[in-house]
Amino acid sequence: MHDTLPADMHLWHTLERTVKAVFASYGFSEIRIPVLEKTELFARAIGDATDVVEKEMYTFEDRNGDWLSLRPEGTAGVVRAVLQNGLLYAAPVRLWYIGPMFRRERPQKGRTRQFHQVGAEVFGAAGPDIDAELLAMCQRIWQLLGLNNIRLEVNSLGTSQERARYRENLYAFLNDNRDSLDADSLRRLERNPLRILDSKNSSVQELLRDAPVLADYLGEESVEHFDGFCSLLQSFDVPYQVNPRLVRGLDYYSHTVFEWITSDLGAQGTVCAGGRYDGLVEIQGGKPWPGVGFAMGQERLVELMREQSEPPHEVPHVYCVMVGAGAIDGGMKLAEQLRQGVKGLRIQSNLGGGSFKSQFKRADRSGAALAMVLGEDELQQRRVTIKHLRDRAGQEEISLDDVESWFQNYLRMLN
Numbered sequence: 001m002h003d004t005l006p007a008d009m010h011l012w013h014t015l016e017r018t019v020k021a022v023f024a025s026y027g028f029s030e031i032r033i034p035v036l037e038k039t040e041l042f043a044r045a046i047g048d049a050t051d052v053v054e055k056e057m058y059t060f061e062d063r064n065g066d067w068l069s070l071r072p073e074g075t076a077g078v079v080r081a082v083l084q085n086g087l088l089y090a091a092p093v094r095l096w097y098i099g100p101m102f103r104r105e106r107p108q109k110g111r112t113r114q115f116h117q118v119g120a121e122v123f124g125a126a127g128p129d130i131d132a133e134l135l136a137m138c139q140r141i142w143q144l145l146g147l148n149n150i151r152l153e154v155n156s157l158g159t160s161q162e163r164a165r166y167r168e169n170l171y172a173f174l175n176d177n178r179d180s181l182d183a184d185s186l187r188r189l190e191r192n193p194l195r196i197l198d199s200k201n202s203s204v205q206e207l208l209r210d211a212p213v214l215a216d217y218l219g220e221e222s223v224e225h226f227d228g229f230c231s232l233l234q235s236f237d238v239p240y241q242v243n244p245r246l247v248r249g250l251d252y253y254s255h256t257v258f259e260w261i262t263s264d265l266g267a268q269g270t271v272c273a274g275g276r277y278d279g280l281v282e283i284q285g286g287k288p289w290p291g292v293g294f295a296m297g298q299e300r301l302v303e304l305m306r307e308q309s310e311p312p313h314e315v316p317h318v319y320c321v322m323v324g325a326g327a328i329d330g331g332m333k334l335a336e337q338l339r340q341g342v343k344g345l346r347i348q349s350n351l352g353g354g355s356f357k358s359q360f361k362r363a364d365r366s367g368a369a370l371a372m373v374l375g376e377d378e379l380q381q382r383r384v385t386i387k388h389l390r391d392r393a394g395q396e397e398i399s400l401d402d403v404e405s406w407f408q409n410y411l412r413m414l415n
Contacts, residue, residue: 001114011302028094033077039067045076056103070102074119091124121293131256132232146309154258155246156226158218166217252280272296315367316348321359324376331374342407
C-alpha cells in the first residue's frame, strides 16, 4: 500500500475531473458505498472458487462474531446498495463510484494491495446498446486524457446454461491433457476451468489453441446480442478485437465482456475491464434484473498519463511577496479578497517573512507565473507591483482599486 505524494496529485485530479465530467454528460449519478461489507456479500457475488475470495480478501471476525471484508471490488457493493435502498424501480439506473479497493496480491508495478478504481454500473437495460455506449464513454475518457495505444478486446460468455455446457467440454479436454498444465491451472481445473483460459503460462496457451471455443456453444439469442453489440461499436467508431479466450476473473459475468489493454505498462496492461452481469442482482437476493458495468484502475491510468500525456502541475498563478509588518497584514488581506473575488485564481502567500531576495527565490520554486509585490510604500500609495517570472514581460504597477479586474483579465487570457 502506497502514499500518493503531492507531486502526483495533479495527475489524479485531472483523471478524476475528466471521468466525473464524462459520466455527467452520459447521465450518470454518483453513489458512495462502504469500504467494509459482510464477507458473504463478496462470496456470493464473486464466487467461492475465485482467487479473490480464496486468497486475496482482507477478512476478519468482529466483536459480534460477524465476518467482514474490505471490499475487493465495487460492483457487489453497488448491487447491495441499489437493492437495499429500492433504487432499481427507476430503471434504467446509471451510477458511478470512485474509491479504494483491497486485495492481498503480490505487489508489483501497477498492482498494489490498496488500489483505486472508478466504476460505472447500469441496471435495467438488457440490450446491447448500453454495452456499446459504455465503451464509447470509455473511449471519450481516453481521448480527453490524451491517452493512446489502448486497444479494446471483447468477447461473449453467453448465458450460464451455455457456459455450463462449454465448461463440461473444456474440462474434459483439459483433464485429458493434465500433464501439460502447470500447478495453478491444475488447481483451477476442478473448481473453475474457464479461469485457465487467461493463464499467462505460454505452454498452457499453446495447449489452449486446440481447446473448445465458447463461441461454438452460444445460442441464437446470445449470438444476436453479441452481433448487435459489435455492430454498434462500429457505428460509434470504437475499434475492437474479438478475443475468444477473454474471460473475466469474477463469476457473475455473462454475455458481453471486455478489456481495455495497453502495452505501455508491461505485464499489468489492463487499464479498464467489465461486462454484463444479468444474474448478479438475483444472486444478491433481488428479482432477475439486467446489469452491465466496468471498473478502471486509477493507478494504472495515472502511470499511463505520466508516460504519455502528463498535464501541467496545478501551480499557483501568483506568489504574494510581502516585506514589512504593515505589508504582511495588508498583503494577506488582499490575497483573501482576490481569492474570493476572482474565481479560479490560485494565490500562494509568502509565510515566515524574509527579504525580498529570499521571497523571490521561494516564488520561483513555487512555479508561479507572477509575483505580486507589496511593501509598506506600495500600500501607502495604494498600488501593487506585478512581476512576470516566466517570460520577459517585465513588471507593471497596478492600483489596488484595479487589481481584481486585472487578474480577471489575466485568467481570461490564459483560458
